[in-house]
Amino acid sequence: MLGQKSLLFLSYILKNEYKLICEYPSDVQLVGHCVIKLVDNNNKYSNQITLLSFGGARNTKRHTLMMKYESVWSNISNKLKKSNNCNQWIPFTNNDNHPIIIGTDKNNYCGARAVIGGSNNHLFVFNLNLFKFIQHDTLSDTIQYHGFILKSKNEQEQEKNSQNYEMLLFGKEVLLSIEYDEYNNTFQVQQPIRCIRSFNRCAYACVSDTILFFGGWNIGQNSGRNIGWNSGRNGRWNS
Structure with a gap:
């Protein structure tokens, strides 16, 4: 804290x-x-x-x-x-x-999020052994203070022999699924899914297959609603 x-x-x-x-x-x-x-x-x-x-x-x-x-x-x-x-x-x-400083003077990391994953548990996509980025990609819109998680290993067991890793990004009113192919060093972004809630500066935590959101910021006023999303079997939103 x-x-x-x-x-x-x-x-x-x-x-x-x-x-x-x-x-x-x-x-x-x-x-x-x-x-x-x-x-x-x-x-x-x-x-x-x-x-x-x-x-x-x-x-x-x-x-x-x-x-x-x-x-x-x-x-x-x-x-x-x-x-x-x-x-x-x-x-x-x-x-x-x-x-070593991650990023350059041109980067704005205010509200940045990160996940650890891949075969060597690097900071996607910054190699912690070589101390450098291994890939860059740009989304079509700017986003800050979003939610960003790596799908659990249990959810990706069917891909044990692959080097594809799926990440979920929550921001504004959309959910994005981003897949990283470690072997080919490429990203693939799926079509966004519209969420029932707008996520702005929320804290979040993963418990089993459920993502919990805490607090947030809404037009200059604190928003204290807690929101959970089951990312496993049914993908339902719950307030």
């Missing part, structure tokens, strides 16, 4: 408590940035996850930062965590320890 003044908090629902994890660097201006959990199959520490934060609008300084996160609720001392560079944002660097 990101609070004011670029502070990162974690909530413990059962205890109804919050704990401060860290602050963003003072020179980072947060404007609709994206934070995503990376997948590291070589991680020896089961209690540690890796987070990637990136974003920035055209008129703000862009950033790409990484964090090794360990639970702030654990018994490990904060001093030990800091000595291991845990729970603090550090520059995302290449193998020569040079900082």
Whole structure:
């Protein structure tokens, strides 16, 4: 949970408590940035996850930062965590320890979204080992603060031997299905499906085959309706 003044908090629902994890660097201006959990199959520490934060609008300084996160609720001392560079944002660097910034000065990543997937669990479509984009494509309309998910592995079991990955994009009043062919490095966008709700600056989470939407913004007024969509068997919208 990101609070004011670029502070990162974690909530413990059962205890109804919050704990401060860290602050963003003072020179980072947060404007609709994206934070995503990376997948590291070589991680020896089961209690540690890796987070990637990136974003920035055209008129703000862009950033790409990484964090090794360990639970702030654990018994490990904060001093030990800091000595291991845990729970603090550090520059995302290449193998020569040079900082890597995702995107260029021409890109507007305000309200950007991202997914992790593919055979090597890269940031679609940024190769985290080569530190570069491997493909670009452009939609016919601009969109920000949208919903963006990768269809679950269970839903794509019939394609185990293929290298096609389907993503769902929710924005404005439409749903787009985007398929990425990893072998040919190409995108295919299906015809948009009109949604019964307009999605604008919503938070969202996936639980099994259901997508939950929280809050949102509607003509300058907060919109608190929660909306779920079953992406599995029937594809029904529920409020």
